[in-house]
Amino acid sequence: MAVKQEKQDERAAVNQKAEKLxxxxxNSILRMAYAYLHNMSxxxxxxxxxxIQYLQTAPVLENPAHEKAWLLKVAANQSKNRIDYNRIRQTDELEETLVAEKREDLRFVWEAVRALPEK
Known part of the structure; x- marks a missing residue:
């Protein structure tokens, strides 16, 4: 029973720290991330x-100013990573000429692949 209470106390402390952060x-983190991403979601x-990263790593910092700097730096790095992630996942619309019809002969697929640029 003491272990359960200890876990509840630990969870309450983490929740309290998360609320304080x-x-x-x-607001500062959200504004900075939005400035990078232009997407509220x-x-x-x-x-x-x-x-979450702050709570998981629990960095030891000298003062609250360092805490804010740490959070903003991490948010900036994650925003840059999200930009790269979104850029990689951008795709072009599938051309209607490539939409498969009910055909047994799929040679058109190979022809479409050969028509792609080398890069």
């Missing part, structure tokens, strides 16, 4: 990921 720095994800 969100209250103190949440992605910026909110970055805010959440930043807070």
């Amino acid at each position: 969100l209250k103190d720095y949440g 992605d910026a909110e994800d970055i805010l959440q990921e930043t807070l």
Whole structure:
């Protein structure tokens, strides 16, 4: 029973720390992430990921100014990673000429592949 209470106390402490971080720095992190991403949903994800990373790593910092700097740096790095992630996943629309019809002969697929640029 003592172990269960200890885990509950630990969870309560983590929740309290998360609430404090969100209250103190949440708006700054969200604004900075939005400035990078221009997408509120992605910026909110970055805010959440930043807070989770802080809680998981529990960095030892000299003062609250360093805490804010750490959070903003992590959020900036995660925002840059999200930009790269989004860029990689951008795709072109599939041309109607490539849409498969019900055909047994799939030579058109090979022809479409050969028509692609080398790069």
